[in-house]
Amino acid sequence: MKFISWNIDSLNAALTSDSNRAVMTREVFESIKKEDPDVIALQETKLPQTGLSKKHKEKLAEFFPEYNYVHVNSSEGARKSYAGCMTLFKKELDINSNFPIIDAPDPMDLEGRMVTLEFDDFYFTQVYTPNAGNELVRLDDRQVWDRKYADYLTKLDKEKPVIAAGDFNVAHTPIDLAHPESNHRSAGFTDEEREGFTQILDKGFIDTFRHIHGDVEGKYTWWAQRVKTSKINNSGWRIDYFLVSDRIKDKVGRSDMIDSGKRQDHTPIVLEIDI
Numbered sequence: 001m002k003f004i005s006w007n008i009d010s011l012n013a014a015l016t017s018d019s020n021r022a023v024m025t026r027e028v029f030e031s032i033k034k035e036d037p038d039v040i041a042l043q044e045t046k047l048p049q050t051g052l053s054k055k056h057k058e059k060l061a062e063f064f065p066e067y068n069y070v071h072v073n074s075s076e077g078a079r080k081s082y083a084g085c086m087t088l089f090k091k092e093l094d095i096n097s098n099f100p101i102i103d104a105p106d107p108m109d110l111e112g113r114m115v116t117l118e119f120d121d122f123y124f125t126q127v128y129t130p131n132a133g134n135e136l137v138r139l140d141d142r143q144v145w146d147r148k149y150a151d152y153l154t155k156l157d158k159e160k161p162v163i164a165a166g167d168f169n170v171a172h173t174p175i176d177l178a179h180p181e182s183n184h185r186s187a188g189f190t191d192e193e194r195e196g197f198t199q200i201l202d203k204g205f206i207d208t209f210r211h212i213h214g215d216v217e218g219k220y221t222w223w224a225q226r227v228k229t230s231k232i233n234n235s236g237w238r239i240d241y242f243l244v245s246d247r248i249k250d251k252v253g254r255s256d257m258i259d260s261g262k263r264q265d266h267t268p269i270v271l272e273i274d275i
Contacts, residue, residue, distance in 0.1 A: 001038045001039070001275055002039075003041070003270070003271045003273070004037040004039070004040045004269070004270050005040075005126060005240060005242065005271075006040070006042055006266060006267070006268035007043040007167040007222075007266035008045065008266070011042055011045035012045065012048070013025070015056050025263065027261060028261070028263060028267075031259065032258065033063075035258065040088040042085065043085050043128035043166055043167045044128055045071065045085060046081050048081050049074060051073065064088055066090060067090060068088070069087060070086070071084065071087070071115070072085055072099040072112040072115055073112045074111050076110070079111070082111060083111040083128055084111075084112040085112055085114065085126055085128055087117060087124075095118060095119055096117070097118070099115055099116075100152060102152045103148055104144060104148050104149075105144050108130050108141065112128075113127060113130070114128075121160060122162065123161070124165070125153070125162065125165070126164070126165045126166045127166040127168065129146075129166065129168045130142055131169050132169075134187070136190065139192060139193075146196030146200065149200065150203050153205065153243075157205075161245040161247060161248045162243075163242065163243070163273065163275075164241075164242070164244070166241070167266065168239060168240065168241050169187075169193070170197045171189050171239055173194070175217045176237065176239075177220070177238065178235040178236055178237070179235065188239055201243070204245060204246045205243040205244065207241055208242045208244055208255035209238070209241065209255045212252060212254070212255045212256075219238060219257065221239060221257055221266055222237045223235065223236045223237075223265065224264070231262070241269070242255055244271075248273070248275060251273050253273065254271065254272035257269055
């Protein structure tokens with residue numbers, strides 16, 4: 001099966017706007033469609049709390065006619081049109097879905113950060129991990145999130161093997177970002193966040209990109225929009241991952257990035273696994 005994960009940074013804009021950035025996002029849609037994945041996981045959809053509009057639904061049907069989808073948005077008590085996740089899956093797939101609550105610090109569980117699909121033989125779950133924030137104001141809460149999320153994956157893994165995808169908002173090792181020396185206390189590369197990710201792996205999960213590619217350098221999934229030359233200079237971070245249960249790691253055939261052209265921010269990632 002083939003899975004794609006992408007922090008799209010506003011599905012809302014991609015479906016409703018004619019801005020240059022929205023046009024570039026729709027061009028990435030075409031690259032995704034060429035891959036013909038079984039499942040597409042989108043993070044940071046930024047859809048309204050009221051849900052999908054008629055226009056949203058029409059455009060989704062136009063771009064992805066072969067897919068059904070489930071989604072979760074930020075809800076009452078969280079910032080409006082913030083975060084949000086959507087998982088699209090081929091119409092012939094038989095799945096159950098849910099939107100996990102992991103007892104994270106308020107309002108993280110209300111921000112629409114997780115979607116889980118249950119298949120006969122495995123779980124697929126996607127996550128948009130909370131950012132530690134400017135000046136690390138959310139770092140303590142982020143550490144709690146990481147522990148709760150690791151426990152959630154462990155619970156799933158006791159039942160069936162797990163594929164976990166998404167924006168984990170952490171560069172795990174120095175080779176996962178272009179400039180580790182100047183980012184030691186930046187959100188996404190603190191010792192605390194890196195340790196939180198290590199603890200997830202220590203629960204019995206594998207970073208599939210490193211499993212396939214080893215210690216290759218210069219391969220990233222995110223380039224800062226506010227720095228115009230970040231992608232040109234490849235000053236990026238690898239903060240998007242596919243993790244799998246250790247016992248199915250040898251079934252992974254491909255784990256890589258999908259080229260998103262000149263569009264900065266996140267690029268999609270792809271996993272192929274014999275499952």
